[in-house]
Structures are given as structure tokens and as C-alpha cells.
Amino acid sequence: MKLNPEKEIRKLSNHLGLKKSDEETTQVVEDTSFSSMKKQQEDGTEEINSLRKKTNLIRKGIIGDWKNHFTVAQSEEMDKLVEEKTKGMEFKFIFSA
Incomplete structure (x- = not known):
């Protein structure tokens, strides 16, 4: 996006x-x-x-700023959720610049 x-x-x-x-x-x-x-x-x-x-x-509107707000555990949980919710979809997420 x-x-x-x-x-x-x-x-x-x-x-x-x-x-x-x-x-x-x-x-x-x-x-x-x-x-x-x-x-x-x-x-x-x-x-x-x-x-x-x-x-x-x-917040800032920049790719990768999430690293300043999520813990490692939160990041791993989000990765799991994204994978689960987008299974079979043709989405490519870019989480860092």
C-alpha cells in the first residue's frame, strides 16, 4: 500500500x-x-x-516504524496472525524499508 x-x-x-x-x-x-x-x-x-x-x-506513516512500538513477542504474534488471516491470498507485506 x-x-x-x-x-x-x-x-x-x-x-x-x-x-x-x-x-x-x-x-x-x-x-x-x-x-x-x-x-x-x-x-x-x-x-x-x-x-x-x-x-x-x-504515528509517523513510515514503513518499519512498528519496530519502535512492538516487542519481539508482539511481532511474532502479529506474524502468526497475518499468516493465518491471509492464507491463500496474494498479499505481499513489506514490514521494513
Whole structure:
């Protein structure tokens, strides 16, 4: 997703059986970019901002930053979960740059 968002959005859209125009796909890419989501987080409602003070939903937006937040045990558990949940799918996860 991070390396080629438009391509991945199209693959996801096709997988879900959604027929989206180039303009709609471009809009999704823009709306789900790190900078756009960060701005949405900052511009959120008071209720949402109150929740966000307790936890930061969006961190740096860089590949590999998870290493600064997960323990080895958490990383191993996540690897197991990803493998289990994506079995038979053609996904390639890139966890570090």
C-alpha cells in the first residue's frame, strides 16, 4: 500500500467486486494518504479528539516504524496472525524499508 497505493487500491477494489472510476480511485488514494489522515485526525470532533489524547491512531506513516512500538513477542504474534488471516491470498507485506 505504501509503495504503490493506487495499484493496491485497484487490486482491493477488484477483489471486493467494486467498479471504481479512475477519479474515484484517485480520491481514495488522496483521502487515505498519511498526510490526509493525519489532518483528519487533527481536525476531528471534540469527542474524537478526546479519545485521541489517550492514544495516537496515526504515528509517523513510515514503513518499519512498528519496530519502535512492538516487542519481539508482539511481532511474532502479529506474524502468526497475518499468516493465518491471509492464507491463500496474494498479499505481499513489506514490514521494513
